Amino acid sequence: MSFASEFKQFIAKGNAMDLAVGVIIGAAFSKIVASIVDDLIMPIVGAVFGGFDFSNLFIALGSVPEGVALTLAEVRKAGVPVLAYGNFVTVLLNFLILALIVFIIVRQINRLKRPAPGAAPAAPPEDIVLLREIRDALRQK
Structure with missing residues (x-):
């Protein structure tokens, strides 16, 4: 059997096609979850905790040059290493929501x-069978 025919047979199997469909749907679904977190949940959480944007929270690991705005994008553009923990919080919420939805679907x-x-x-x-018959006969006596 040639390599091409083996590959064709492998692709034609249901498992490979199911996996491909699952990956495509999963990629699209993760965008929906990211939008829910970024556009709906994080603004509410930010409003509850004082109105700040979580995605802009960071700790500069170096000195920030004079005149650079203290936003994550500007500090990164200046080449200062940062710990962007606000972005991590957003990604963590994305994961938790996605895991919860997958759990509910599987359940x-x-x-x-x-x-x-x-x-x-x-x-x-x-x-x-014979022992049971003997037992039943003895009970009747």
Whole structure:
């Protein structure tokens, strides 16, 4: 079997196609979650905690040159190393929301799955059947 035909057979399998579809949908879904966090949740959290923008929170690890605005973009443009912990908080919230949504979806799918019907119990061996008959006969006396 040639390499090309093996590859074609591999791609035609359901698992590879399912994985490809899952990756594409996951990428699109992560953009939705990022928008929810950036555009809906973080402004509310910022308003509750004094109206500041989390994405602009940072700690400069070097000296900031004179005349550079103390915003994350300007400090980075000046070449100062920074710990952008505000961005980390935003990304962490993105992850937690995405994980929660995936958990809820998987939980609902598991609830919808019907339990597999159990196999019929195997017939007991003949000696067990005979012992039960003897037991039942002794009880009747």
